[in-house]
Amino acid sequence: MSTLRIPRLRSTPLEARPVISESSGVRRLLVGASLAFLLLFLFLPLLAVFASALGKGVSAYLATFSQPDTRAAIRLTLVATAWAVPLNLGFGLAAAWSVAKFHFPGKSLLVTLIDLPLAISPVVSGLVYILVYGLHGWLGSWLAGHGVKVIFATPGIVMVTVFVTVPYVARELIPLMQAQGTEDEEAALTLGAGGWQTFFRVTLPSVRWALLYGVTLCTARAMGEFGAVSVVSGHIRGRTNTMALQVEILYNEYQHVGAFTVASLLAGLALVSLAVKTYIEWRGTHQPEVGS
Amino acid sequence: MEGVFKWRKPLLPGFGITLGFTVLYLSLVVLIPLSALFLVTARSGWEGFLAAVATPRVTAACRLTFGASFAAAGINAVCGFVVAWSLVRYRFPGRRLVDALIDLPFALPTAVSGIALTALHAPGGWIGRPLAALGIQSAFTPLGVVVALTFIGLPFVVRTVQPALVDLPREVEEAAASLGAGRRQVFRRLILPAVGPSLLTGFSLAFARALGEYGSVIFIAGNLPNRTEIAPLLIVTKLEQYDYPGACALAVLLLLASFVLLLIINLIQRWARRRAGGEV
Numbered sequence: 001m002s003t004l005r006i007p008r009l010r011s012t013p014l015e016a017r018p019v020i021s022e023s024s025g026v027r028r029l030l031v032g033a034s035l036a037f038l039l040l041f042l043f044l045p046l047l048a049v050f051a052s053a054l055g056k057g058v059s060a061y062l063a064t065f066s067q068p069d070t071r072a073a074i075r076l077t078l079v080a081t082a083w084a085v086p087l088n089l090g091f092g093l094a095a096a097w098s099v100a101k102f103h104f105p106g107k108s109l110l111v112t113l114i115d116l117p118l119a120i121s122p123v124v125s126g127l128v129y130i131l132v133y134g135l136h137g138w139l140g141s142w143l144a145g146h147g148v149k150v151i152f153a154t155p156g157i158v159m160v161t162v163f164v165t166v167p168y169v170a171r172e173l174i175p176l177m178q179a180q181g182t183e184d185e186e187a188a189l190t191l192g193a194g195g196w197q198t199f200f201r202v203t204l205p206s207v208r209w210a211l212l213y214g215v216t217l218c219t220a221r222a223m224g225e226f227g228a229v230s231v232v233s234g235h236i237r238g239r240t241n242t243m244a245l246q247v248e249i250l251y252n253e254y255q256h257v258g259a260f261t262v263a264s265l266l267a268g269l270a271l272v273s274l275a276v277k278t279y280i281e282w283r284g285t286h287q288p289e290v291g292s
Numbered sequence: 293m294e295g296v297f298k299w300r301k302p303l304l305p306g307f308g309i310t311l312g313f314t315v316l317y318l319s320l321v322v323l324i325p326l327s328a329l330f331l332v333t334a335r336s337g338w339e340g341f342l343a344a345v346a347t348p349r350v351t352a353a354c355r356l357t358f359g360a361s362f363a364a365a366g367i368n369a370v371c372g373f374v375v376a377w378s379l380v381r382y383r384f385p386g387r388r389l390v391d392a393l394i395d396l397p398f399a400l401p402t403a404v405s406g407i408a409l410t411a412l413h414a415p416g417g418w419i420g421r422p423l424a425a426l427g428i429q430s431a432f433t434p435l436g437v438v439v440a441l442t443f444i445g446l447p448f449v450v451r452t453v454q455p456a457l458v459d460l461p462r463e464v465e466e467a468a469a470s471l472g473a474g475r476r477q478v479f480r481r482l483i484l485p486a487v488g489p490s491l492l493t494g495f496s497l498a499f500a501r502a503l504g505e506y507g508s509v510i511f512i513a514g515n516l517p518n519r520t521e522i523a524p525l526l527i528v529t530k531l532e533q534y535d536y537p538g539a540c541a542l543a544v545l546l547l548l549a550s551f552v553l554l555l556i557i558n559l560i561q562r563w564a565r566r567r568a569g570g571e572v
Contacts, residue, residue: 004558007493009451012458014379014391022475027382034378035390037371041443042396044418045408052411091317098311101304113318116326119550121504122402123524124543127531128325131332136536138328163321186303195305224401227506231528244403244507251407251511260411263404270399277399278392 003108006115008171011281049267052260064261072238073246073262077223079154080161080242084222087162089215092169097203100177101185111174117166126231129160152234157242160228165218172214176207213280220273224266333544336537344541349517350526354545356434357523361502364441369495372449373487379450380457394451397444402507409440410511432514437522440508445498452494456487489564493557500553504546 022030054061064070095114099107117125133150134140143150150156184206188198204211226244233240241249243262250259333341344350378384379391397405412419413431423430430436460483468478506524514520521529523542530539 004554006554007452007497007557007561009395009447009497010455011391011394011451012380012454014387015458030374031378031382031384034371034375035384037375038390038393040419041439041446042393044412045405045443046393046396046400048408048411048418049404052408091314094310094317095314098307098314102307102311104307104311110314110318113322116322119500119554120326121506121524121527121543121546121550123506123527124329124504124547127527127539127543128329130531131328131536131540132325136534159321163325166318166321182304189303189305198304199306220399224399224404226401226403227524230507231531244401247401247403247407248511256411259407263401263407266401266404270396270401270404274392274395274399277395 004112004115006118008175011278013281046267049260049263052256053264055260056257060257061261061264064258067258069238069241070246070258070262073241073243074265076154076157076240077242077244080158080225080229081219081222083158084161084165085215085219088165088218089169089211091166092173092211092214095170096173096177096207097199099174100180101182114167114170114174117164122164122225122227123231125163125228126160129156129163129228129232133159151232152236152240154240156232157229157240160232161222161225164225164228165222168218168221169211169214172210172217173207176210177203180206209280209283213277216273216276216280220270223269329540329543329547332536333540336541340537341541341544344535344538345545349521350523350538350542352518353521353523353526353542356437356520357503357546358549360434360437360441360522361499361505363438364445364502365495365499367438367442368445368449368498369491372446372494372498373453373491376450376453376457380454395447397446402444402505403511405443405508406440406511409436409443409508413439413512431512432516432520434520436512436514437509437520440512441502441505444505444508445502448498448501449491449494452490452497453487456490460486489560489567492560493564496553496557496560500550500557503549503553 095110098104099111130137130151132138132140133143133156135144135151137151140151148155150159184202185198188202189195193201224244225242226248229242230245230248233242233245235241235245235249237249243266247259247263247266250256250262336344375394379387379394410431411417413423413436414420415424415429415431417431420429420431428435430439465478465482468482469475473481504524506522506528509522510525513522513525515525523546527539527542527546530536530542
């Protein structure tokens, strides 16, 4: 069985070296068309978030953050992220170590499985957790009998956030560690280093940028996940709302300034994650010894 | 295991524990929940599946989802190609910033994209008002669905085509030009075939992503059953009505579609790799 993989997308280092160039008219036309398309579909939506958030002034903007519901939503988002990122970081390291450093049958199936959550609609991700942990699900009534509530409660939100962010760290580490091979680790072991020592002193430093890259993508997705969380949340105000869900609730209640205020915070976080990602990519292309 | 496979004792430690943890984790987090979906669908049988899927509301939702996703992926294939081309080949002010912002739709939470696009396209919005003057309404119509799906699929084509454009051997282009080929001929005979597989991959990725998209669409779509209701939203609606078999049947349909697309993407990649290997 061969591996099914979802290609990883990267920005490409831009170099200005147009050897054969179109006439300046064609050039201007194409650049103009590109910028017009991006203006309509990229820049205006981003601008609209901040413009609508600040439309009624700074005091209205800040007032949203003093609402207890908004604060609770921020807290729940941080809780879900604080579970999802370390868990999937640990998983990513373990998966990359076993897949990249050893040979075993069924490896391609395993690698395919790791990518799977990326190919699944967020709504379906939430649905499958309801099937297992919901009141009518496999474990739901047993759990309810023991006083444990998963769906429409914090555990369910944490679990689906973990589910949708499973692939991010592993996908970055596996190809890099495969390319690096095992020589360095074998040398360290031969020289008398222990297993953990080899891991922390040899393997981890050589993958640290890929690791940071994966963690950045994982964090951004965990904080912003909407569809999957929406399905298992139950939308209980102040209890099971994350920031993304709070955006929806405020918007549907016609509290547009509030909705866009929370949205602007999420957009700000997204821009930070883009900046970190761009920096790591830039580093990778300017420092060849760091894996890309 | 040792008996069946030729087993060279690995030099590195930790194989058993890391593989064991990986398999356990994947089973608990991914495999068991997903198998629940297929078991619930299987329990209602083939007739149950058909009965759940072959209703006018479901077919209308699927038609909209597949149609709008295809249209959005098509728009992205054309516009994304032009954007990638301009970014790789031309120099213009703000080029690096524009390049870095291409990934914004991946980074921005879908609910945020959803309300932002709705605010823009609503009748009084920055884009909605000029469109209304032209007699076009985008918000709360199928066109709005296409707009949202175009937004979330935007990075795929740009990011898959960019590396292919960078890798184009300039010498071949120059040689063709010096032998008298016009720009149009060079584009059609050299550039398009070389970039084709990446373009197809980007298109398929954008299409697959759009099929399952929920958050960015539900605000701008208006969500009228049979008209502007997408399939993922219908899954949520069925869940809220405790129609689990119905929700599962539709989910399986979406899952199969994205699995087929994933298969196609991998076939394209393999074909492109083999072709590149044969040429270079």
